[in-house]
Amino acid sequence: MTDVILETRLLTREFKGFTAVSEVNLQVRRGHIHALIGPNGAGKTTCFNLLTRFLAPTSGQILFNGRDITKLTPVQVARLGIIRSFQISAVFPHLSVLENVRIGLQRRFGSSFQFWRSDRVLKQWDAQAMALLETVDLAALADVKTVDLPYGRKRALEIATTLAMEPELMLLDEPTQGMGHEDVHRVTELIQRVSAGRTILMVEHNMQVVSGICDRISVLQRGALLAEGSYAEVSSDPRVMEAYMGSSDAELQGAHG
Template sequence: MGEVYELVSTAILETRGLTKQFSGFTAVKSVDLSVKEGTIHALIGPNGAGKSTVFNLLTKFLVPTSGQIFYRGEDITSVEAASIAQRGLVRSFQISAVFPHLSVRENVRVALQRKRGGCFDFWRSEKILDQYNDRADELIDAVGLSEFRTHTAVELAYGRKRALEIATTLALEPNVMLLDEPMAGLGREDIGRISALIKQSAKGRTVLMVEHNLSVVADLSDTISVLQRGEIIAEGTYAEVSQNPQVISAYMGSGHGHH
């Protein structure tokens, strides 16, 4: 029996029959998603497919109409957002945007403080904040922002803002990192950079990313789930889903294939 149990326990984040209706319109329809621990899992689909809704259900911004969400085998459907963050399920791109006028380093320090259970003690002495500097600098270096350490977040180019958002997310030491369209609006060079960064930060953790564009997740994901009109129409490796006739027609039918 041990064997079977092992197999069951590899899914770190799972949904069963996840459904969300907005005044009669079904945005997400009975979605079963299984994200295996230690993998990069991409949820992709054309505009209006329901990706953001699934993401918002997983991150507790929305409450499902029906269905369940499991984290490490525990039903967290009615658990609050703050509590799931403490368990290590962290949504990216929700922090750095809050402090546009703090420097790159200050943004990362605030996130580190938050991880250590602090409230935002901006009035604390420099000395207390300085203990976070080494770790902050390590993270800034890891995302390639060392030369921008003293720049304010608002001054950064778009792709570098994304790198900062990844650094502030990593500061929270997530077990599962949830990324909402991390490549949206990026040029080719930045896509390559952010992609490498996601791969790097995925070491030793699990990543679920929502992405519109299938080609950008090609060599980034272990598993890709394709959503269309609120339902998963295909799942597998990039090679598998990109050959799937339903996927091809979903993308063609939506009036745009690749960016």
């Protein structure tokens, strides 16, 4: 199935008798925005940690483009094109917006953290960095110190630094968490824009975001795959409503937790 970019087979992770992820069979289709949702403690972040090999599975397989990556290191997984943005904004606060993206580019070309290099050498990345900043509407803020950015713009910058690594598959961990309505709207539009030509798998609590941009949704409960399908399908599934503590469809659409 060439249209499946990422697949898990009976993926399981146990912690001293507690099963955090239980025999999950996940298929992410190429070019889709795919959401992983579920109540708190459902195993979503553990699943992300397994996919990026920050955690080793107890059993099961992970395949990327048909290749078994279950035993690869996080660095090897990233080099294949699976790049993750973290739940907490992961940028260098005391560097400028441009410098943060430049570091992402340096990492991709294997010259990361060579801060001692001359300005002339480092500036070779500036045109590409500015192009990425244009993509996420941050070009006008290129010289601003990152610590001074509003929270939503920091998340946009994080997406730009993720894009600098040229991901084939982007994993976004709660990209709109802690944002006000305006920032949520801006970041949602941004995710839709950068999804062109790549695949996105995201953990997201905001069901309005999920319903607005996701092609397919997988619902986890207690580490197991409960339901899968379009938003219309999963939001009308009685098991999913029960997982969200008896929510009606309307409440599920607005659920944040």
